[in-house]
Amino acid sequence: MRLIKHIFYIALIALVATPAWGQKLQYMGGGSMGDGKFQLVYQLSGVSSPGTFNAPAIEGAKKLFQSGAQAIGSSSSTTIVNGKVIEHSSGSVYRYTVTYKADKEGRLAVGKASVSVGGKQVSAPGFQMTVGKAEQRQSPQSILNQMRGRGVDAEDPFSQTEEKEVTANDLFVKIEMSKSRVYEQQAVVCTVKLYTKFPIKEFMPLQQPEYTGFLIEDITPKMAGSPRVENYHGQNYYTAILRKSILYPQKSGTLTINSGEFDVIPVQRRVYVGLNSAIAVPVDGDKLRIKSNAASVNITPLPSPRPAGFTGAVGEFSIKDAITPAQLKTYATANYTVTVTGSGNIKYIKAPSIDFPKEFDTFDAQNDIKTSQDGDDVSGNITFTYQFIPQQVGEFSIGEGEFVYFNPTTEKYETLTLPSHRLHIAQGSGQPTKANPDSKRMTDIHPVHSGDMNLSKTHTLLLDTLGYWMLLLVPFFAFVAILIYYRKLVKERANVQLMRVKRASKVAQRRLKQAKTYMAAGNSGAFYAEVLTASWGYLSDKLGIPVSELSKENIDAELESYGVDAALRSRMLSLLEKCEFAQYAPELSGTDMQSIFNEAASVMDNLENVKRKKTEAK
Numbered sequence: 001m002r003l004i005k006h007i008f009y010i011a012l013i014a015l016v017a018t019p020a021w022g023q024k025l026q027y028m029g030g031g032s033m034g035d036g037k038f039q040l041v042y043q044l045s046g047v048s049s050p051g052t053f054n055a056p057a058i059e060g061a062k063k064l065f066q067s068g069a070q071a072i073g074s075s076s077s078t079t080i081v082n083g084k085v086i087e088h089s090s091g092s093v094y095r096y097t098v099t100y101k102a103d104k105e106g107r108l109a110v111g112k113a114s115v116s117v118g119g120k121q122v123s124a125p126g127f128q129m130t131v132g133k134a135e136q137r138q139s140p141q142s143i144l145n146q147m148r149g150r151g152v153d154a155e156d157p158f159s160q161t162e163e164k165e166v167t168a169n170d171l172f173v174k175i176e177m178s179k180s181r182v183y184e185q186q187a188v189v190c191t192v193k194l195y196t197k198f199p200i201k202e203f204m205p206l207q208q209p210e211y212t213g214f215l216i217e218d219i220t221p222k223m224a225g226s227p228r229v230e231n232y233h234g235q236n237y238y239t240a241i242l243r244k245s246i247l248y249p250q251k252s253g254t255l256t257i258n259s260g261e262f263d264v265i266p267v268q269r270r271v272y273v274g275l276n277s278a279i280a281v282p283v284d285g286d287k288l289r290i291k292s293n294a295a296s297v298n299i300t301p302l303p304s305p306r307p308a309g310f311t312g313a314v315g316e317f318s319i320k321d322a323i324t325p326a327q328l329k330t331y332a333t334a335n336y337t338v339t340v341t342g343s344g345n346i347k348y349i350k351a352p353s354i355d356f357p358k359e360f361d362t363f364d365a366q367n368d369i370k371t372s373q374d375g376d377d378v379s380g381n382i383t384f385t386y387q388f389i390p391q392q393v394g395e396f397s398i399g400e401g402e403f404v405y406f407n408p409t410t411e412k413y414e415t416l417t418l419p420s421h422r423l424h425i426a427q428g429s430g431q432p433t434k435a436n437p438d439s440k441r442m443t444d445i446h447p448v449h450s451g452d453m454n455l456s457k458t459h460t461l462l463l464d465t466l467g468y469w470m471l472l473l474v475p476f477f478a479f480v481a482i483l484i485y486y487r488k489l490v491k492e493r494a495n496v497q498l499m500r501v502k503r504a505s506k507v508a509q510r511r512l513k514q515a516k517t518y519m520a521a522g523n524s525g526a527f528y529a530e531v532l533t534a535s536w537g538y539l540s541d542k543l544g545i546p547v548s549e550l551s552k553e554n555i556d557a558e559l560e561s562y563g564v565d566a567a568l569r570s571r572m573l574s575l576l577e578k579c580e581f582a583q584y585a586p587e588l589s590g591t592d593m594q595s596i597f598n599e600a601a602s603v604m605d606n607l608e609n610v611k612r613k614k615t616e617a618k
Contacts, residue, residue, distance in 0.1 A: 023047055024155060025115050025124040028095070036102040037064070038131060042124060043095050044069075044115050045155055050094045051117025056110050056126060058100055065099040072157065072279040093157055093280075102131040152197045154229075154238050157280040160198055162268040166285055169235075170197045171266060173242070173292040175209060175257055178376045181298045184249055185314035185345050186408045187377045188297055190257060191244045195230070195237040198266035201284055207261040209292065214247040214255065215348065219373050246378060248345050252301035260292045302406055307413050309353075313405035315344015315377070319416040321401075329428030330393055336386040338418065340403065343379035346371055351384040352418065355399035361389040390425040391432055397422050508538040508604055512597070519593040524582070527593050531600050532579045538604055539572075552576065564610050571603050 023046040030040040038061075044050065050069030071092045096115075102108065107130055114123040152170050153159040178189035192209060194200075230239045249255055265287050269280035302314075321338045328334050336356075340349055351365040363386070371380030390396070401418035511534030518527040536550055543558040552573055559569045578596060 023117070023120070023122045025113065025122045026155070027113070027124050027127065028156075028158075030129070032131070036105075036131065038100055038102065040098050040100070040110070041095065042098075042113055043072075043093065043156070044117070044122065045093045047094070047117050047122075048092065049117060050092075051115045051122075053096045054114045054116070055096075055098045056113040058102075058108055058110050060104050060106075060108050061100040061102040061131070063098060064101055067097040069094040069096060070279070105131055151235075154197045154236065157269045157282075158271060160267075160269045161280075162270050162283055162285065164268070166198060166266050166268070166288060168290070171195070171264065171288065172290060173260060173262060175259070175292050175295040177257075177295050177297050179297065181300065182249065183300050183314060183406065183408050183411075184252055184302050185312055185348075185406075187246050187248060187315075187344065189244065189376045190247050190295070192242045192260065192292065194240045194242055195232060196239075196266070197237060198268065198285070199282070200264060201267050202263070202265040202287075204263040205260065206263060206289075209243075209257050209260040211245070211247060211257060212255070213251055214249055215345075217246045217248075217347070217378065219244050219246060246373070246376075248348070249297070249299040252299045254296050254298055256294055256296045259294045262290050262292075264288045264290055303411070303413070307404050307415070309402045309415070310404040310406070310413060311350040313340075313345065313349045313403070314408060315342055315346065315405065316407055316409065317342030317344065317346075317403070317405055317416065319403050319418065321418050323398075323421060323423070327426065328390055328423055329426045330390050331430030331432065332428045333387055333389055336388060336398065337383055338386075338401070338403075339381055339383045341381040343374055343377045344405070346378060346380055346382055349382055351386075352401050352403050354386055354401050354418075356386075356388055357396040357398070359390065359392045359394075359396060361391060363387045390423075393425055393427050395422065395424055505538070505604065505608055507541065508534045511537065512601060512604075515600075516597060519597060524593060528579045528582045528596070531596060532576070535572075535576060535579070535600060535604075538607075542607065562610065564607065568603070568606055568610070571599070572607070575599055575603055 023044075025042060025044050028041045028043045030038060032038045040056070042053070044053075050071070053066070053069065055063055055066050072095050107128060109126065110129055111126045112123050113126075114121050151159065152164065172195050174193050174195060176191045176193060178191075182188045190211070194203075228239060229236050231237075266285040267282050268285040270283045271280050318341050319338065320341075321336065324335050324337075336354065338352055338354075340346070347369055351367065356362045365384040365386050368383045368385070369380070370382075371378050373379075398421040400420045403416040403418070405414060405416075406412070407414050511530055515527050515530035515534065518524075518530060539555055540546065540550055543555070543562065545554060545558060556569055556573060559572065560566075564572075575596070578599075582596065
């Protein structure tokens with residue numbers, strides 16, 4: 001499951017990292033300004049800085065003015081999956097406007113435009129345009145309307161406006177199978193892929209596709225985390241692989257991967273038009289609930305009859321064996337290894353049966369698997385190691401072995417033969433590991449110990465020990481301690497004012513934590529309101545005054561009687577005044593949220609260290 005989440009997170013982080021993917025410069029439009037003047041508009045996307053724009057050269061026209069880079073898609077983006085913030089990032093889309101004056105009417109050739117950014121050149125191709133006296137000046141609004149009239153473009157923020165409905169054609173999840181028909185145990189690749197024309201802010205899986213009837217091996221695609229453009233039914237989408245798995249069907253018939261269900265919040269654009277320019281500001285779209293398709297694959301049963309020795313291996317394989325060491329001796333461990341190499345369900349191959357002489361001690365085979373993804377299958381090798389220990393001197397033989405597998409390419413069962421081996425066993429040092437004809441006695445059981453066992457007949461009665469009686473008293477003292485603590489807890493909870501004082505600091509800390517969230521988001525109104533609520537609530541609980549009766553005069557008097565010095569009282573009242581002023585007139589307050597937050601935390605922390613006067617406590 002961790003691997004599944006990891007693949008989800010990588011794909012989604014890459015999709016929301018910037019408002020537009022890939023470094024790209026494109027011509028967005030232009031318009032006449034009269035008197036032979038006209039403007040060209042270019043847009044740079046997929047970069048973190050504007051770079052240096054090189055305006056195109058136009059034969060028969062003179063450049064009059066070139067605007068600086070205008071950020072039109074600057075935004076912060078947060079990825080949230082299952083309620084957890086996975087990634088926070090930002091990116092920008094820049095726009096450049098160039099004004100020209102034509103020396104003549106007619107057809108003009110516009111050269112190539114480019115931007116130098118990060119040591120690289122990003123360019124837009126040249127084109128042909130016509131300039132005439134009768135042309136009217138085209139306003140930014142009219143140019144914008146032309147852009148809006150086009151379909152949604154993943155790389156054009158002005159086509160992703162908030163008034164456009166995000167349809168199932170713009171954003172969907174698709175399950176794709178690499179093959180429509182396979183044999184049992186033959187690999188088929190299943191890919192869950194996200195197609196989108198909009199950036200994604202939040203993606204939450206509600207129901208994952210299920211792979212009933214398959215053995216599953218999740219794989220990480222080579223381009224995981226790198227969205228790419230893919231043409232699907234004549235339209236371009238940015239795609240990200242959410243999950244990719246190699247499936248091994250375990251039964252015949254039609255097996256179906258059921259559809260998944262997801263909650264998605266896309267990012268759309270709110271457009272503001274000025275006199276000579278327009279900007280597209282990211283805004284959250286409506287939460288959408290989307291379902292993927294269901295995908296099926298037809299599973300053909302393996303041919304019958306199945307040959308003897310077939311244990312379920314499906315693919316294309318080769319086999320080899322080896323015996324080590326070269327010189328074999330009695331009572332010394334030796335290894336017989338069988339290595340199967342190829343592609344297919346290699347991880348699930350069972351060890352071949354080997355015919356060892358009965359004079360050998362043998363052990364169950366141990367396997368070592370080394371595999372990697374190879375296209376739509378898994379390739380590599382699996383090595384089976386059989387340990388054996390010869391028990392007698394002489395000549396012995398390991399009989400022939402067979403490895404049977406089904407080859408989907410030829411659609412036939414194939415048999416690989418392991419050769420027999422003639423072994424010469426020399427005398428070695430050591431003792432037999434089990435009973436055999438040359439043994440004089442059983443050696444796998446130690447003889448019974450004889451002689452003085454140094455046994456003691458003395459003992460101490462448990463009731464005569466101090467530890468026994470101490471153990472009896474422990475539960476009694478524990479019960480008394482719990483009873484005293486419980487009575488104290490009940491008494492404290494009955495005192496409502498005492499409980500309010502105790503929880504005052506915790507409630508204030510929770511509210512300040514929420515205020516810090518608003519500060520990070522740049523929401524000043526909500527921030528100051530939350531700090532005010534935390535401060536008034538803290539004073540109400542700490543001083544035992546209902547919120548409806550709180551005033552600055554009451555607070556000052558109560559803090560003084562509580563034992564708070566004049567300087568700390570003045571800081572508290574000043575904090576309240578600053579928050580009220582900043583909440584209703586932020587542009588005139590001259591304060592910043594960080595200093596207010598630090599002051600609030602400091603004042604409340606200092607008040608917590610003040611002890612109530614004894615006279616007041618009574």
